[in-house]
Each structure stands twice: as C-alpha cells, then as structure tokens.
Amino acid sequence: MAYTLNKRDIMDKTAPNNSTKIINGRSSNILNWDDVRFSWAYPKYKKMLANFWTPFEINMSQDIKQYPNLPDEEKDAFLKIIGLLALLDSIQTDYAGKVADYLTDSSLNALMIILAQQEVIHNHSYSYVLSSLVSKQKQDEVFEFWRTEPILEKRNDFITDGYRAFAEDATVDNLLKSVVFDVILEGLFFYSGFAFFYHLARNQKMVATSTMINYINRDEQLHVDLFVRIYKEVLNEYPDHDTEELTQFVYDTFREAVQLEIDWARHIIGNKIDGILLQEVEDYIKFYANTRCKQLGYEKIYPEITKNPLRWIKAYEEVDLGKSDFFEQKSRQYTKVNFTDNGFDDL
Template sequence: MNELKERVLIDPTAPNKSTGIINGKSSNILNWDDVRFSWAYPKYKRMLGNFWTPFEINMAKDIKQFPMLSEKEQESFLKIIGLLALLDSVQTDYAGKVADYLTDSSLNALMIILAQQEVVHNHSYSYVLSSIVSKKKQDEVFDFWKNDSILQKRNDFITNGYKGFVEAPTIDNFLKSIVYDVILEGLFFYSGFAFFYNLARNQKMVATSTMINYINRDEQFHVGLFEKIFKEVLHENPSYHTEELLGFGRDTFKQAALLEIEWGREIIGNEIEGLLMKDLEDYIKFMANKRAKQLGFEPPFEGYKNNPLKWIIAYQEVDRGKTDFFEQKSRQYTKTSDANGFDEL
C-alpha cells in the first residue's frame, strides 16, 4: 500500500519496538534499550551533545565590523541571512510533518529534536540581525524571499517538493521529499556558508561565522539522519527502489545545483575578495555529486570529485564541541592538509 498511515497516539496491542519505520506497529512507548535501529540512540546522544544557543556567542566585534564591510559584502550578508531564515522556517515545519508518519518512536524523537534545532537556527538569524541592523531593516531582510525573483525560484523549488508529500503522504512522495530535504540542508546553504567562511578567514564577522559553523554542523548531521531514513525506507519497501526514483534523484540534484549557482552569482559574483565564482560553481557541483551519491544516485555532473575550495574544510568541518570560538585559535588559522583532508569523493 502506497499511502502512509499517521502514528497513533498509543497502541497497547503493539510492541514497544516498532515493526516498521513507516506503516509499522508500535505502542509509541519509547524505551531506548528496546528500539528497532541500533544507530538511533548514538544519533540521539550526538544531537544532545550538539545543543547550543545564540546567546553563547559574543557579537561585540561583529557589531563594530559590519559598517566597515563593503556595500556588496553588506548586501550579500543580509540576503543570505534572509534566505537561511526562510529555509529553516520551512524545515521546522517539514520535520514535524515527517515525525507524524514515522512509526518508530526513536526516529520520531530524533525528528522532534531536529525541528527544535531548526528553531534555534532561526533564532540565531534574528540574533545576528538584531545586533547589527535596525528593527526596520531586520523586517526587510525577513521579507526578502517575497520580493527577490531568484530567491522565489529557489524557494518554490523546495516548497513545491515538500508540498507533494504534505498534500499526498505516500511512500513515493515521502522518499522524494527526502531528496528535497537533503538539497535544502546539504546543498542550498552552501554558497552562503562559503561567503561567511570567506569573511572569517579575512578576520571579518568572525562571531557570525562561528554561529554559521554551529548551524553547518547541525545541518550536516541532519543530512546523515535523513540519509539513514531514506535507505531504511527503501530497505523495508524495496519495490520503491525504481529506475524512476533513481532518475528523479539525479535530475533533481542537477536542477538544484544550477539554482544554487544562479544564487551564488547574485550574492558573490566577482565582487567578493578571496572567493572566485568559478571556484564556487565547481564547489556546488562537487557538493551536488556528493549528496546525490549519499542517497544512492548517480552523480549529476561528470567529474567534480574533489573539493575545489580546499581552504573551507578548516572552517566547515571542524568539530568544535563546546569550546568558545575565541579560545579556539586553530579555526582561524588552520590550513588544510592531508591530515584533515580535502573531502574527496
């Protein structure tokens, strides 16, 4: 049966350990020592360990530096924050919708924590903006998605992908919505992230970059969680592992990458010191190939097996734990090497 059944509130006739990731039976009593998937509890502990709030980050230096940025840097900074706020708002709601159909209680719990983390991300954008611009400007930034044509195109791409699942919750639509989720969290943020990390390596807006690093770490973890869910659904429902799905995945990642490149040209162009648009385009194609392969699809772009932004690894994939950014000098000065890798496919 293709239709997804919603979780029931409680089922005394079912076991605590679910019989299926979707359309299964479960009492809905969560006992972490009696769950279906061995990887669920380690992910739960990791998500708790990653907890953070924007209040931990001191914005004093960024407040002084923002007026000193170039006009293009300020414009791009605000546009990217506006985009992130929109996408993470959508993501919060999507995670809640997914939770309604996960009949495994441990995965339902993980999805609820994921949604809470997205709320924190949105809080961080408000926190940054309230520190550096007026309330009027902050309101304008949160409305960018309504008026910028490129933003509207990107946002429609994701929201229409999610709507298919929300309006018709079938197994097929659920699987396709996960493709859009991985695009949102694992590709659509990445030219914006590169912009902030490039500022940081030039000792600009370092506190904001710290917050972005926290968000980036969360989003990478979320991609890994949805990858697990995607593969488990296909494992339990192998009839849905079709050529049509494989073609959809490859083509959708390609379309998403082209939209991200178009957005990169708007916010980066050739006007941001230290970040060449050609390198950013190659990076986006590299990331599209990487994310497609994670879900088991053919890479949409021939080649692009190596990360062209070799410097970004020192900013993007450092596990900072709970160390205060301003005490962790290595993140500002670390150079990539064979030891920390260039993230080859």
C-alpha cells in the same frame, strides 16, 4: 503502487515498543532507548544532544564594530544570505514535524523533534544576528526577501513545492521524493551561503556570525545523515519503490537544484566579493551535489568534479568544537557560559 502512509497512533496497547516497520508499522509509541528498531538511532540521539547550543552564547560585540565598515557588496550579500537561511529553516521546522507524524518508530519521532528544535534555534540565530547589527526596519526587510527577490523566490518554490506534495498526499513515493528535497535544502542550498561567511572569517571579518554559522553547518550535517538513513530504511522496507524512475528523479532534481544554487551564487556573490572566485564556488556546489547523491546511494552527477575546489573551507566545515577553535587556533572545550557574561573567549 502508491502506498498511502498512516499516521502513528498516540498509543497502541497491543503493539510492541520496538516498531515493526519504519512507516505503516505498529508500535506502542512508548520510547525505550534500549528497545528500538534501529541500532543507529541512539548514537544519533546522543550526537544531536551533544550539539546543543543557543545564540545567546555568541558575543556579537566585535561583529557590531566591524559590520558598518564592510564594503557595500559584502553587506548586501550578508543580509540576503541571512534572509535565504531564515526562510529555509522556517519551512524545515514544519517539514520535520510532518515527517515525524508518519514514522512508526518512536525513537525516530524523538530525533525529528530534536531536529525541529534545532531548526528553531537556527532561525532564532538569524534574528539574533540581525538585531545586533541593523535596525528593526532593516531586519523586517531582510525577513521579507523571500517575497521580493525573484531568484530567491524561484529556488524556495522549488523546495516548498516538493514538500507540499508530501504534505498534501502522504504516500511512500512522495515521502521519498520529499527526503531528496530535504537533502538538497540542508546539504546543498545552504553551502554557497556558508562559504561566504567562512570567507569573511578567513579574513577576520564577522567572526562571531561565522562561528554561529559553523554551529548551524554542523547541525545540518547531522540532519542530512538522519534523513539519508530514513530514505535508505524506507527503500529497504519498500524495495518496489527503488526504481529507475526514482533514480532518474534524484538525478534530475539535483541537476535543477545545482543550477538554482549556481544562479543564486552568481547573483549574490558573482565577481563582487573580493577573494572569492565564482568558478570555484560553482564547482564547490557541484562537489556537494556529488557528495549528497553518493550518500543517498547514487552515482556522482558531475564525475569531472573529483575534489573540493575550496580546500581552505575544510578547516571551517569540519571543526570539532571540543578540540580546536579555528578562529583563534587554541584548544577549548564547548561548555556552557553565563549568559550575563558570555564573551566569545569564554566558550
């Protein structure tokens, strides 16, 4: 049955503060963190707040010096991946707001607002990087790649079509399917791009940009976990939607996403980037497809891939910014710095 979703009331005087359901329930819409439906919401809120950062805190001076000396292949990949990330984070901001409208629970609405704000910061970071490194004309060109790169357009349409189905017809089924597309966007489509930036950092290139990418990577991991929790809570409340058809949709959609991401990796990285083996990147994409399927509660779609083939990348993906700086290998605390004297060493 295609249950239509109802938007959350701005206020309901007769409803409890603690929502009755995750969607299509009732709630006063008054947020009291000590009276919310989901026990995991407040810890998630604290973690997302702890991740707060802004692009201004990254000193780009060394990257500015290095960028002109990058090989043309690395420059091309650098700019096109930034163009990809800018498009995806732009639509992600809007999607989070659309989902928030239908979440009955006010704590989950609050988490979505924080998520959307983080996506705005991500998008700002791409402008910040480009304005530091290239002309305004080139920056504008990069922000038009989503229109001019056929491979990029194809994979972006894949996501936007999935989101649009939910935006135009808000049903439980379309919400669940849109979350699958979200997990692909935030938990798979970014990852070959992330690997490229971490590869540069591994070779002491464009370290400031790669640090910013790490902050984004860390945020996206939290975002994936939030949407996975929402997905599972919706299925828990609407078990009749936990069907073989949905399972097959998840597998089919992930397989298509993997092929699109591999096509993009072949186009943008191929055998052009010294030190990156394309086969390892392709297996890395499949590894994360397995990881995301498992998070959603399904079996691996590539059982032959049992380990992360880019073992070195774990040092970049799993950085605790309150413990160790993986670029400088020294202890540091993530604290705010003066924006007028924001050297990278002071972070």
